[in-house]
Amino acid sequence: MSHEARSLPGKPVAEAVLADVSERVAKLKAQGVTPSLATVLVGDDDASAGYIRIKQRQAAELGFDSPHRHLSGDITQEQLLDVVAELNADTSVHGVLIQYPIPAHLDYDAALMTLDPDKDVDGMHPLNMGRLAVGLPGPLPCTPAGIEALLAHYEIPVAGREVVILGRGATLGRPLAMLLAQKRPTANAAVTVVHTGVPDWERYTKRAEILIAAAGVPGIIQPEHVRPGATVVGAGVRYEGKRLLPDVAEECAAVAGAITPRVGGVGPTTVAMLFRNAISAAERAVAAR
């Protein structure tokens, strides 16, 4: 008899998170404060401009101000840093998003380093990574936080279970490992991270109760790498033009107990977490007045 895993779409998770954000926006507005998420786009990359539009539309729907700075693709690093400094100093701006990637002659990490960590809605500033590592509150990296929220939303137990993450990249695998190992009911897992330094990584993925693909290598996870009945989260993707190629092969649904869909899995939760970080930043700014 053929088996089809339970599907774990990201949209209902995002809707639940955004409903909470929306209530928090209303509370701030009742205190006379409009939360504000500024976006910075450098150059004219179509995909990046599209992502910014999605975020601005979402911001408007939630009642955020979303001042936008569209900078020319040939600006200097100093000009970019000046814009970041301006947004840091602007007390009406609570969160800042610098859309990645930026043109190759500019240094994204150096720009991020100058951003006020409390306005870092991506949760990627090294200080926020440090806060995550030592368990201090702060903006969480959006995709890892979205994955924790997705597992919690579908009531998939994580605490005490064996989680294996394929990939140790700075945006995904590494912070996710830190997050899911934290002492918290929706985390508290036995986390193993595998990568190219572990050539027989399937030895680990095959015993995972929760397997998270975070490699960015299309089809790297095949059914034989999955423990029967496991929960499989596909976060790694590669784009070929507009085509999205997930890490997790479609056939894995016949082995897994639950699995994120190939499109609309982790992605929507990432955007929701951006706004959760932004409303938290606004609340902190109000509390500190």
Ligand SMILES: NC(=O)c1ccc[n+]([C@@H]2O[C@H](COP(=O)([O-])OP(=O)(O)OC[C@H]3O[C@@H](n4cnc5c(N)ncnc54)[C@H](OP(=O)(O)O)[C@@H]3O)[C@@H](O)[C@H]2O)c1
């Ligand atoms: N869905 C979302 O919203 C979202 C958000 C952020 C990122 N992503 C996706 O997540 C993926 C990872 O992002 P990242 O920034 O963390 O990427 P990254 O820095 O390139 O990390 C990729 C990781 O995968 C490992 N890996 C690659 N090929 C492998 C192989 N053949 N065998 C075993 N391990 C392998 C690498 O191992 P080594 O360390 O040994 O090189 C590395 O640790 C990307 O596809 C990205 O598009 C998705």
